[in-house]
């Protein structure tokens with residue numbers, strides 16, 4: 001991590017997302033070990049309630065909060081429903097999780113997050129979105145999209161996987177690193193070639209004679225734009241190859257977050273606060289109106305004070321006369337004004353008296369504040 005900035009930088013959050021079996025957990029284990037070796041330990045979160053044994057120590061483990069098997073039993077759910085419900089339950093406590101993370105943020109290099117095996121549980125659930133957005137509001141957050149390289153060598157699977165990644169990028173709008181994993185089995189060179197040379201991908205597609213190929217060839221045009229937004233690295237979680245390149249991409253993604261994503265996130269937060277402020281003002285106005293009404297009825301019940309009130313009325317009598325003139329003017333104008341002016345239905349004398357009393361009361365309250 002660059003230490004040039006005087007201001008202490010927030011640790012980047014690396015969200016590991018990918019299809020089941022792509023190697024997210026193994027990759028987490030690898031980068032965790034790598035950071036410990038460099039004496040820059042990370043903070044580790046496990047969000048997979050169904051993992052039987054973790055090959056690394058998580059600082060926060062969803063399994064400590066919810067027992068996924070119990071959830072399945074209690075709610076009468078299958079495995080996927082159980083995982084999703086566990087994640088939802090955990091998300092209700094995420095503010096506490098965030099507090100714990102914040103306490104350690106100063107002393108860790110990165111925040112690593114492992115997600116459930118089945119990708120859609122995290123990417124298409126409300127809790128996944130809440131967790132992602134909450135982290136992204138405070139930390140430079142990025143997606144590490146893990147790909148099972150040996151299983152992506154056919155153009156059709158490659159394409160499907162890219163479209164999925166594309167949908168996550170558009171949904172989260174966060175910096176995105178494509179991590180081609182398991183390069184100890186198959187090199188990711190073919191993927192890089194397909195992504196940089198459109199003709200090469202078309203060529204590969206043309207050898208695919210299934211109905212998919214024509215669908216794919218038209219869709220691949222869309223992906224060209226998507227590829228421009230990505231960083232691509234090839235790694236092996238098992239051998240450790242490519243991990244330095246991965247962390248280089250993490251640094252770039254963190255900078256990208258500061259320049260491109262943070263201002264946008266801050267703008268969204270400001271917008272939300274302005275909206276809330278406006279709402280508060282509206283509520284306050286409503287409250288004042290309510291007070292005016294209740295105060296009015298209270299005063300009108302208070303007949304004992306009429307003598308005093310009368311003195312005030314004397315002083316106000318002139319004002320009232322002036323108002324009467326204004327009302328007349330309004331009536332003349334009403335021909336041009338399509339909306340009937342309020343003076344067409346002037347308030348009754350009693351109402352006006354009450355209004356005046358309210359104004360007086362208000363000015364007294366202001367003075368005494």
Ligand SMILES: Nc1nc2c(ncn2[C@@H]2O[C@H](COP(=O)(O)OP(=O)(O)O)[C@@H](O)[C@H]2O)c(=O)[nH]1
Nearest residue numbers: 020021022023024025026117181182236237238
């Ligand atoms: N050869 C090889 N196998 C890997 C690699 N990374 C993960 N695996 C294997 O892929 C399988 C699934 O890995 P896992 O980390 O559990 O995937 P997850 O479901 O995405 O968390 C396991 O059998 C791992 O041993 C890798 O870099 N190379």
Ligand SMILES: [Mg+2]
Nearest residue numbers: 024025048117
């Ligand atoms: Mg896993």
